[in-house]
Amino acid sequence: MKRIIILTFALAMLISSSTDLSAKNYKQSISIDPLDFLISKVFNATYEHQLSKDNSLTVFASYYNYSEYWSAYGIGASYRWYLSGVLKDEKFPIEGLSVGPMARVSFWDSDFYQLDDDNSVYIVIGGEAAYKWVFNDWMVEPILRLGIGLTEINAGYSGWGAGVNVGYAW
Numbered sequence: 001m002k003r004i005i006i007l008t009f010a011l012a013m014l015i016s017s018s019t020d021l022s023a024k025n026y027k028q029s030i031s032i033d034p035l036d037f038l039i040s041k042v043f044n045a046t047y048e049h050q051l052s053k054d055n056s057l058t059v060f061a062s063y064y065n066y067s068e069y070w071s072a073y074g075i076g077a078s079y080r081w082y083l084s085g086v087l088k089d090e091k092f093p094i095e096g097l098s099v100g101p102m103a104r105v106s107f108w109d110s111d112f113y114q115l116d117d118d119n120s121v122y123i124v125i126g127g128e129a130a131y132k133w134v135f136n137d138w139m140v141e142p143i144l145r146l147g148i149g150l151t152e153i154n155a156g157y158s159g160w161g162a163g164v165n166v167g168y169a170w
Contacts, residue, residue, distance in 0.1 A: 025092040026050070029132075029139055031167025041065045046165055048080075048094055056080045056094050062106070076104030078128050094169065095134050102128045102145060108153055122153040126160075134169045141165040 033044040046060040057079055064072040080098040084091040091097075106122040126147030133140050144162045 024134075024137075026094050026134055026137075026169040029094055029134075029167055029169040031139060031141065031165035033143075033163040033165050036161075036163045044163065044165075046167075050093050054082050054085060054093055055100075056082070056098070058102075060104075062104075064106070070108060072106045072108040072122075074104055074106030074122075076102060076124075078102035080128075080130070095132050097129070097131050099129045100127065102126055102147065104147065106153075120153075121151055123150040124148065125150060130165075132169075137169055139165070139167050139169045141167075 027050040029046075029048045031046050031048075033042075033046075036042045036044055041064070043063045044060060045062075046058055048056050048058045050056045058077060060076050060078075062072075062074045062076075064070075064074070078100055079102075080094075080100040082091070082093040082096055082098045084093065084096045087097060089096055102125070104124045106124075108120045108122060124147035126145060128143060128145040130141050130143040142162075142164050146160045
């Protein structure tokens with residue numbers, strides 16, 4: 001998994017150094033994480049909307065089917081601060097480096113782990129960091145989420161994750 005993330009970052013850096021980034025001020029994006037789907041059988045979709053000059057709100061939905069023993073679906077949100085003013089990189093939100101808090105709730109179903117109503121909901125709060133490149137309205141965004149589970153789930157699942165969102169910005 002570390003190898004895939006490093007290769008994705010390297011590819012994104014190569015593309016960004018050879019492609020002229022547009023100066024368009026993007027206000028929204030929609031994306032999916034194909035690597036997470038291919039590796040872990042987790043489908044993640046994210047919508048982002050710019051709220052002000054330096055911040056945005058994301059809403060994401062997930063469907064987990066990691067093994068034959070359990071499945072789940074979840075929703076979450078994050079608030080992002082874009083650090084272009086601090087870094088002076090002349091990026092417009094929703095481009096560049098962002099950080100912020102996030103929260104997610106997942107609902108689990110498993111016969112193998114004998115989940116009941118008391119342990120079938122997993123709530124996570126934490127933070128995320130991401131860097132978004134936009135190329136002619138198409139975007140690539142490596143992302144890292146670190147979270148703490150407020151509830152426990154007996155399916156061997158943790159509150160952190162990394163991935164690469166790809167999608168469309170307008």
